[in-house]
Amino acid sequence: MATTEQPSPTAVLAQHGLTAEQLYDELTDDCTKVVRLDDLLYDAAERVPGVTPTRAEVAEERTRRLSEKTGIELAQGLLTAEILANPRTGRHLVESMLAPTPLALEHLEELRTNGSVDLGAARLTRRGRGAVLELCNPRHLNAEDSDTLAATEAAVDLALLDPEIEVGVFRGGVVDHPRYAGERPFGAGINLTHLYYGRLDFLFYLIRDLGYVNKIFRGLVAGPSSPAVEKLWIAGVEKFAIGGGCQLLHVMDHVIAVRGVRLYLPARKEGIIPGASNLRLWRSVGERAARQAILSGREWVAGQPDADLICDEIIEAGQMDEAIDARITALTSSGLINAAANRAAMRVGQEPLELFREYMATFAREQAYCHLSPALVRNLEEHWSADRRRL
Template identity: 45%
Template sequence: MTAATTTGAVPVWTAPAPRFGGVLADDAAALEAYAAAGEELLARLPPKPHRSPAQHAAAESAVGACRAGRRAFLALHAEAVYDELTDGRTRHLRLTDLLYAAADRFPGLAPTRTQMAAEGDWIQAEKEGREIDQAVFCAAVLRSASAGAHLIDAMLKPTPRALELLDGFRATGRVELDSVLVERVGDAAHVTFRNAHCLNAEDNRLIADLETAVDLVLLDEGVRVGVLRGGTVDHPRYQGRRVFSAGINLKDLRNGNISFTDFLLGRELGYINKMYRGLLTAPEAEAWADRTVQKPWIGAVDAFAIGGGMQLLLVLDRVIAEEGAYFSLPAAEEGIVPGAGNLRLARLTGARPARQVILGGRRIGTDEPGTHLVCDQVVPAGDMDEAVETAVRELSGPAVAANRRMLSLSEEPLDLFRTYLAEFAVVQVARSYSEDVLAKVERRWQRSQARD
C-alpha cells in the first residue's frame, strides 16, 4: 500500500481506509497493511520536535487515520483478539504483556516494544503519542463485559516480584524496596512511602513498589490489617516531617516518564484495586469470597493527601489525619483526570462537594465541617501512632474483612468500575498529551530549573 504522495519535501497521506468485512484474519491483514503505510510516512519525516508545520500536519493525518482504523477493527474483533492472546482466557496477561502480545500477534494493532522504547527517548511533548494507541486497545477490551472482567482478574493476581519476596517477608516481617518500606508490627503491616525527594509524589517506581507491598500484605497470613503512611521528606518546607503524598510527579510527566500501562491505568487496575477488591489467589473458584484475599486498610495522613494521595484514601476503611492536614484533588488545575476519584468521591461527599473538589479545586482541611466526609478521625500529630494502633485493634476482628468485602460489592459493582475505566483509559491518556497540560508541566519544570 502506498502511504503518500510527495508535495515538495512533505509527504501527503493518501492511503484509503480499510474496509473490514468481519473475518478476523482478513481484517487483521488489512489493518497491518494500513498501519504499515502510516509507519512508512512517519519514517520519511524528521522526529516530531524537528518537524515543520506542514510535516506536523502530515504526521497527524497518518496517525489519526491509523488510529481510526484500529478503533474500527477493535469494534468488530476486540473479544476475538483477546481470546486469541489469552488462549481462550486460560492465561492471565497483565497490561504490558497483553499489549506487546497484541503487537506481535496482530501487527499494527498496538505499539511494539521497539516503538515504545523509542518513545522513551523524548519528553512528553515530543513523543508520537503511541500510548494513545495502547489506550485504544485497553478501552476496547474493558468495554467487553467478559474480556474486561478477565483483564481485571489478571491485574488482581499477585506480581512475580511479590511472590519472590514473600517467604523472606513471612520470616522477617520486613521488606525494604526502593521507595517503600513494609514492616509487620503485631497484626498490622505498615507500608511507608519513601519518595522523600518529591514529597512522596507518585512515579513509576513508587507505583510498582506499592503493588509489591500490597501483595505482600495480602498474602502474609500473619497480617490482619494494612496501614499506609508517608515517610519523612527532604523538601525545605517539610524537612524531617512526614508527608502522606503530593500526588502524581508532574516533573516526571513533563519528562515523559509517567507510563500509561504501569501508572495511569496500571495503578487503578493494580494496587488500588487490590486494596479495594482483594488479591486474586484462586481465579477458578466460583464465589468471589473464595477467589480473593481481602483485608482492611488504614490511612494515616500527615501534612496532606493531594491528588493521587487523596484518591487512595477513597478505598480505605479508616482514615486518620493529623491536625492541620488537608485533602485535595487538583484535577482542574493539573488538567488531568484524578484516577477513579470521579467515580468514588461523590459516594462519600455527595455530588456538590465532589464537584467543588474536582472541578473547582476546593481543599478540605481538618478544621472544616466537611472533613468527616473523607476522614474518620483527626488527632494531634503526636497522637497519630496511638490512634493507628487503636484502629488496628478495632479492624483486626475476624468479621471485618467479610463485611468490608460486602460493602465494596454494594458500593461499586465490578461492571461499574470496568465501564468507568474503559472511558478513563482514553480520556486520561489524551489529557496527558493535550496542549494545556503540556504547557502547564513545562512551566512548572522551568520554574523548578530556575530555582535549582
C-alpha cells in the same frame, strides 16, 4: 503532539481480520490465562504490528518531553478501552490485574521470615496484627511515578498474602525535602516533573488504578476459582494528601489525619482525570462537593467540619504512631473474616466490579487524550512551573 496521524487499533485489527475481542482471546487462551495489561499490550504489538507500540518504541518515546511525544501511546488507551468495554474480556482483564505480581511472590518468604521487606520505593513492616506500608520517594515528597509503582503494588500484595497480617496501613515515608525534612507527607500525587519531562508512561495511570489501588479496594484474586483475599486498610495522613494521595482515601476503611492536613485533588490545574475519584469521591462528600473538587479545585482541611466526610479520626501532630496501633487493635478485635465479609457486602452496593469495569473503559480512552493534550503541557508550565524544575 501528534495523536491522530496513526490509524486506530480497530482499523489496524480490521486489516488483519480481527476484533479486539478475538485478539484478547488469542493472547489469553480464551480468557483462561492471566496476562497483565502491560504484557498484554506489548504481546498485541508483536502479534499485530502497528496495533499498539512495542516496548522499544515506548522506551524511545520515554526519552522525549511530553510536548515532543509522537502520540503512539494513544493506541494503548484506545485498545484497552475496547477490551474493558466488552463485559467478558473486560472482567477478565480487571481480575487478571488483581493477581499478585511476581515481585511480591519473590519477597513473600522474606516477609514471613524477617517481618519486613524493603523494596526501595516502598517498605512493608509487620506491626502487631497489622503491617505498615511506607511510600518512599523522599526527594519528591512521596509523589508517585514509574519508579514507585511496581514496589508499591508488590507491597500491597505482600500485605494481602501474609496470613499473619490482618490490617494494612498506608502512610508516607520520611522525606528529606528542605521544607519537610524528617516529616512524613502522605503523598504529593503524580510526579509532575517526571510527567512534564516525559518519564511517565501513559500506562502508569491504568496500571495504578487497575493494580494496587483496586487491590486495596477489592483484594487479591490468585486464580479464576480462588476467592478474593481482602483485608482492612488504614490511611495515616500527615502533612498533605494531594492528587493520587487523596484518591487513596476513597478506598481506605479508616482514615486517620493530623489536624490541618490538606486534602486536595488538583485535577483542574493538571488537566487529567484524577484516577477513579470521579467514580468514588461523591459517595463520601456528595455529588455537588465532588464536582466542586474535581472541576473547580475545592479543598478540604482535616479537622474542619466538611472534612469529616473524608476523615474518620482527627489527631494532633505527634500522635500518629499511637493512633495507628490503637486502630489496628480495634479493627482486629472481632476477627478478619467478619470485617472482610462486611467490607465485601458494602462494595456490592457501592461499586460492583461491572461498574468499575465500565468506568475504567471510559477512563482508559479519555485519559489517553488528556495525557497527550497540549493543554496538559501548558497547565504544568503555568500552574507548577514544570519547565523551571529539574529532574
